[in-house]
Amino acid sequence: MIFVKSLKAALNLFILILVSVLLIPVEAESQLGVRTEMRIPEIPGYITIKCDFHMHTVFSDGSVWPQVRVQEAWLEGIDAISITDHIEYLPHDDDIKTNHNRSFDLAVPAAKSSNLMLIRGTEITRDEPEAHHNALFITDANALEIEDFVECIEATAKQGAFIMWNHPGWKQPGNKSVWYDIQNEIWEKGWLHGIEVVNGGVYYPNAHKWCLEKNMTIMGTSDVHGPITMSYDFASGDHRPVTLVFAREKTEESLKEAMFDRRTVIYWKNFLIGEEKFLRPIFNSSVEIKTPEMGITGTGRAYVQIYNDSDVKYTLVLNGENEYVTLPRSITLYPGKTVMVSLRGKSESLTGLKKIILPYVVENLYVQPSEGMPVELSVDVRFQPAERR
Numbered sequence: 523m524i525f526v527k528s529l530k531a532a533l534n535l536f537i538l539i540l541v542s543v544l545l546i547p548v549e550a551e552s553q554l555g556v557r558t559e560m561r562i563p564e565i566p567g568y569i570t571i572k573c574d575f576h577m578h579t580v581f582s583d584g585s586v587w588p589q590v591r592v593q594e595a596w597l598e599g600i601d602a603i604s605i606t607d608h609i610e611y612l613p614h615d616d617d618i619k620t621n622h623n624r625s626f627d628l629a630v631p632a633a634k635s636s637n638l639m640l641i642r643g644t645e646i647t648r649d650e651p652e653a654h655h656n657a658l659f660i661t662d663a664n665a666l667e668i669e670d671f672v673e674c675i676e677a678t679a680k681q682g683a684f685i686m687w688n689h690p691g692w693k694q695p696g697n698k699s700v701w702y703d704i705q706n707e708i709w710e711k712g713w714l715h716g717i718e719v720v721n722g723g724v725y726y727p728n729a730h731k732w733c734l735e736k737n738m739t740i741m742g743t744s745d746v747h748g749p750i751t752m753s754y755d756f757a758s759g760d761h762r763p764v765t766l767v768f769a770r771e772k773t774e775e776s777l778k779e780a781m782f783d784r785r786t787v788i789y790w791k792n793f794l795i796g797e798e799k800f801l802r803p804i805f806n807s808s809v810e811i812k813t814p815e816m817g818i819t820g821t822g823r824a825y826v827q828i829y830n831d832s833d834v835k836y837t838l839v840l841n842g843e844n845e846y847v848t849l850p851r852s853i854t855l856y857p858g859k860t861v862m863v864s865l866r867g868k869s870e871s872l873t874g875l876k877k878i879i880l881p882y883v884v885e886n887l888y889v890q891p892s893e894g895m896p897v898e899l900s901v902d903v904r905f906q907p908a909e910r911r
């Protein structure tokens with residue numbers, strides 16, 4: 523009977539433990555989303571902030587709630603956004619109260635909780651030739667509801683804003699951007715700081731040229747209106763256009779300073795568009811030659827292995843020749859992969875160690891309008907003559 527008693531006690535104890543375990547409150551933690559990081563190597567001395575400074579919500583002609591813009595950006599590996607609802611074009615104003623600051627305010631909690639930088643902005647909207655301008659780092663969008671365009675831009679500049687000209691070729695003959703007197707007027711007054719060289723799927727070479735000639739900031743944005751997933755084929759690795767801003771620190775102040783100082787590059791489709799001083803270090807840090815030293819016997823081959831540690835697929839086209847080896851006409855460096863490239867000796871009798879320069883143009887790094895960036899990769903090759911038979 524002692525056995526039965528202790529069995530019963532053990533059972534009671536078990537039930538007690540089970541009940542107490544079930545009563546301990548369990549935190550309902552869950553995984554909320556998976557962010558795809560954009561792999562672009564850092565430039566020495568700067569932090570790369572991945573930005574999209576042009577998008578809409580239901581507070582103008584977009585179809586999503588402001589908080590969703592933050593969530594989409596976070597998932598896509600973006601660090602900073604600006605919601606730039608139109609001041610003057612409000613097709614949903616029967617349903618949504620007009621308050622030009624409201625889309626920003628509603629997105630703040632989501633931005634804070636996901637550690638995403640949210641920049642207060644708006645889109646000042648006129649017909650051509652004044653056209654559309656985004657104002658970033660503003661303090662009050664409601665104060666910019668000013669009828670006269672030049673007065674409006676002046677008030678925007680007085681808020682300390684960074685002002686950029688949007689989609690400059692839109693509604694222009696042949697989709698080609700035109701530098702009208704009005705752009706010149708606000709640029710000369712120091713109120714026009716950047717141009718969208720890329721807007722959504724469109725690249726504007728003229729705007730690229732003006733940015734270089736007139737010392738303006740190169741900008742690329744999505745200008746997304748619907749859900750971002752409906753605009754880009756993420757399944758095939760596509761991404762929205764972003765502006766990479768090279769800031770000294772990850773703060774709003776530092777971001778703004780970098781933009782006024784024109785430290786930007788556009789990452790659009792498979793292109794990087796910007797000044798050579800930024801594109802060259804990005805390319806150099808992306809690419810690693812895994813076989814820096816090789817041997818070739820006579821007219822035999824050596825295989826160079828080149829690794830690309832970035833998300834950009836670099837397309838290289840031969841830009842010259844080498845006196846000792848024949849080089850492939852083109853090389854594609856795939857993201858996160860190593861490619862093997864064949865070099866073939868030109869001479870049966872060459873002897874000794876030679877530095878072989880591989881001259882190429884990276885076609886998808888635009889340092890000038892629609893023009894790629896020349897690069898020189900190099901490897902050491904020890905040549906030895908083919909054996910005589």
Ligand SMILES: [Zn+2]
Pocket residue numbers: 645654688689
């Ligand atoms: Zn616009």
Ligand SMILES: [Zn+2]
Pocket residue numbers: 576577578645745
């Ligand atoms: Zn827009």
